[in-house]
Amino acid sequence: MDESAPEIAKMSFEDALRALEEVVRKLEGGDVPLDDSISLYERGEELRKHCQARLDSAQARIEKIVQKADGTVTGTAPFDSPDD
Numbered sequence: 001m002d003e004s005a006p007e008i009a010k011m012s013f014e015d016a017l018r019a020l021e022e023v024v025r026k027l028e029g030g031d032v033p034l035d036d037s038i039s040l041y042e043r044g045e046e047l048r049k050h051c052q053a054r055l056d057s058a059q060a061r062i063e064k065i066v067q068k069a070d071g072t073v074t075g076t077a078p079f080d081s082p083d084d
Contacts, residue, residue, distance in 0.1 A: 008046050013054040020047040 008016060023044040026032055032040060 008043075008050050011047075011050065013051060013058075016047050016050045016054070020044055020051060023047065 008019075011019065023040050027037060027040055027044070
């Protein structure tokens with residue numbers, strides 16, 4: 001495993017996703033020794049958790065703009081709230 005890889009917690013979502021895709025590619029290739037496969041799987045799981053946490057955080061912040069008929073903004077509502 002590459003010891004110079006950035007600490008997962010400091011990775012952006014995009015970097016973590018690319019790293020996760022690389023782990024999956026290596027594991028699917030089947031050319032990795034068993035011990036390395038286990039280490040890769042563990043890293044992949046940590047990357048997956050990091051990506052999921054970043055997605056959950058982004059979803060919690062997404063809000064839609066609620067407008068009156070004349071187009072003026074009346075406030076915000078959670079992204080997943082039903083339309084009025």
